[in-house]
Amino acid sequence: MSAKVHTYEEIAQHNSRSDLWIVIEGKVYDITKFLDEHPGGEEVLLDEGAKDATAAFEDVGHTDDARDLLVKYYIGEVDPNSKPIKVERPVEAIPDAPKGK
Structure with a gap:
């Protein structure tokens, strides 16, 4: 069976905490279930979500x-x-600003 092929347009639709894909070296990964387990925190994954994260992955x-x-x-x-x-980071992924007293 051959691998499923995804366009960047399709990948861009998977850009939220509840549905997050990334691309590393031309391969597509659904990392939704990994968000809570990532040692570096979920924010870095959300920042790279729905796009080619190869450079960010290699830089670390x-x-x-892994x-x-x-x-x-x-x-x-x-x-x-x-x-x-x-791909813009979705609003839901941006932490709330601290609330004043």
Whole structure:
């Protein structure tokens, strides 16, 4: 069975705490269930959600264990004919400002 192919337009629709996809090295991952488990916190994942997070992933210097964990969340490949689109972080992902007294 071949891998499911996703366009960046489709990937951009999965940009919330309840439905979050990322792209790393051309592979698409549904990391929704990993948000609460991420050692670096969920905010960094939400910042990279629904877009190509390869540079951010590599900059951190993840361990082999972290790379192996990706297999669990793999859902397909990016359509090679698809072009990345600008994705804004959803309002629900931005923490509330502290409330005054």
